[in-house]
Amino acid sequence: MIFAKPLPFDEALDAAEVRSVLPTTGNTADLRALDSAIKRRAMFSATETSARALDAIGEGVRELLDGDNDQASVRLRIKQLRESMSYSPEPGKAGGLQDLSSTLRINLQLETNVATAQGYGNYLQGQQADVLAGNPAQELFRAFGPSDSSDQRPWAERWAQAGGTFFGGRMIALKDDGVWSRLGDPALFDDGLGNPYPPYAFNSGMDVRDISRADAVQLGLMEPGDEVTADSLDFNTDLQASAATRNEWLRSAIEESGLGAFDSSGVLNFTPEGGES
Amino acid sequence: MTGVAVTFEDEITPLMARVRTAAGREGMAVEIGRAAQQTTREHLFRLDRARHQGGRHYYAQAARSTHQRSVTGGVMISINQVGIRQRYYGGTIRPRGKYLTIPASTRTQGTRAREYNDLEFRYVLDPKLGAVRPALVRKVSTAPALAERVKGSRRVTPAETFTGEIMFWLVRKVTQRADPSVLPDRKLLVRSMFAAAEARLARLAAAPSS
Numbered sequence: 020m021i022f023a024k025p026l027p028f029d030e031a032l033d034a035a036e037v038r039s040v041l042p043t044t045g046n047t048a049d050l051r052a053l054d055s056a057i058k059r060r061a062m063f064s065a066t067e068t069s070a071r072a073l074d075a076i077g078e079g080v081r082e083l084l085d086g087d088n089d090q091a092s093v094r095l096r097i098k099q100l101r102e103s104m105s106y107s108p109e110p111g112k113a114g115g116l117q118d119l120s121s122t123l124r125i126n127l128q129l130e131t132n133v134a135t136a137q138g139y140g141n142y143l144q145g146q147q148a149d150v151l152a153g154n155p156a157q158e159l160f161r162a163f164g165p166s167d168s169s170d171q172r173p174w175a176e177r178w179a180q181a182g183g184t185f186f187g188g189r190m191i192a193l194k195d196d197g198v199w200s201r202l203g204d205p206a207l208f209d210d211g212l213g214n215p216y217p218p219y220a221f222n223s224g225m226d227v228r229d230i231s232r233a234d235a236v237q238l239g240l241m242e243p244g245d246e247v248t249a250d251s252l253d254f255n256t257d258l259q260a261s262a263a264t265r266n267e268w269l270r271s272a273i274e275e276s277g278l279g280a281f282d283s284s285g286v287l288n289f290t291p292e293g294g295e296s
Numbered sequence: 297m298t299g300v301a302v303t304f305e306d307e308i309t310p311l312m313a314r315v316r317t318a319a320g321r322e323g324m325a326v327e328i329g330r331a332a333q334q335t336t337r338e339h340l341f342r343l344d345r346a347r348h349q350g351g352r353h354y355y356a357q358a359a360r361s362t363h364q365r366s367v368t369g370g371v372m373i374s375i376n377q378v379g380i381r382q383r384y385y386g387g388t389i390r391p392r393g394k395y396l397t398i399p400a401s402t403r404t405q406g407t408r409a410r411e412y413n414d415l416e417f418r419y420v421l422d423p424k425l426g427a428v429r430p431a432l433v434r435k436v437s438t439a440p441a442l443a444e445r446v447k448g449s450r451r452v453t454p455a456e457t458f459t460g461e462i463m464f465w466l467v468r469k470v471t472q473r474a475d476p477s478v479l480p481d482r483k484l485l486v487r488s489m490f491a492a493a494e495a496r497l498a499r500l501a502a503a504p505s506s
Contacts, residue, residue: 150330
């Protein structure tokens with residue numbers, strides 16, 4: 020056992036790198052309507068109209084993924100940027116989630132983006148052919164306690180609602196089972212992040228662990244010779260394109276969805292429901 | 297990068313020797329690396345549940361930052377989390393300036409003193425030590441904290457008074473003891489890697505030859 024300098028978490032960094040900044044006036048409900056493929060490629064935050072602030076968040080996320088900085092220092096830098104932009108929260112909103120300069124809001128932005136990128140990295144490493152052959156299933160489990168009372172969500176109910184099966188109370192499924200996509204589907208769950216990997220929802224301490232082939236066979240999830248199909252959700256093609264091309268693709272995809280349009284400053288405004296697009 | 301990484305070479309040499317082709321060895325490395333990564337994640341999540349009931353879940357963040365790579369002759373497990381190296385090895389931390397700031401309450405844990413703009417330097421009695429220590433406390437006449445503005449208003453009334461709240465202790469240095477328990481036991485890691493390798497070899501032996 021030799022101690023060494025850590026290596027970059029490439030897959031997680033790719034998940035951060037592929038995101039183009041998406042300033043928007045849209046609120047949480049508006050953003051929920053965006054396709055998950057778009058959301059995975061966009062650095063956005065509800066009612067965040069500043070590309071500069073989103074850039075700062077993106078830079079902070081990359082530093083945290085690399086282990087180059089700590090969350091408090093990144094948060095401080097973002098707060099100082101807000102101050103320099105003369106940002107002021109709406110009356111009555113200070114300190115809360117709708118205050119773009121609050122500790123609560125910045126923590127949520129950083130933690131969600133970092134955990135999502137890491138979740139993608141862990142997911143992609145778990146989709147490698149050799150890993151998939153040896154560990155074709157996974158288990159949803161309570162990895163850590165909630166930061167506050169916000170994660171008292173009934174995950175067993177959610178698992179059942181997403182079509183999952185219980186094995187002695189454990190939530191296990193093959194890695195190519197649709198339950199993993201449904202767990203975070205915003206169409207099913209308001210807090211869903213739209214990814215087939217953890218975190219499935221905001222502020223969630225649920226995660227997944229590998230289940231071996233022997234255990235998957237024993238549970239009756241598969242026959243000994245069965246194979247599990249690898250998911251093709253990777254960003255290789257995207258990352259071969261330039262940042263400008265990826266940004267253009269993102270804007271076109273959003274405009275084609277009819278959900279909203281970009282103004283002259285590049286800010287996405289959502290079309291009011293029932294209004295003309 | 298102040299994370300930590302562990303490379304396993306000697307431990308897995310006997311396993312790799314049982315595989316004939318380079319491709320087979322690569323596949324074996326990936327699979328046993330994953331086993332070690334999963335064991336490390338589980339360990340760190342367990343630490344978080346044991347040690348961090350509140351706060352920002354430091355060890356859970358470390359667990360999620362854990363990944364694996366095949367490297368020449370072995371596998372590497374990397375934990376890309378600030379401070380994990382310091383916890384493992386221990387040692388003395390000295391400030392870049394005059395003092396280190398140590399959160400004095402749960403409210404200031406995981407925050408920087410500079411996130412507050414209503415702090416002032418004072419010598420305060422530390423009841424735990426029974427001695428006077430330098431600290432950052434809330435000002436008598438205070439401006440709103442950058443992080444903790446008065447809800448609903450950015451205005452500060454002159455009537456706001458010193459709450460007596462000690463926010464940060466100031467120290468010249470901190471010496472932490474090494475804590476090897478932040479990483480899983482080596483035997484446990486090796487056992488998980490051997491189990492993954494044995495399962496792989498059994499699977500390949502059972503597969504119909506083409």
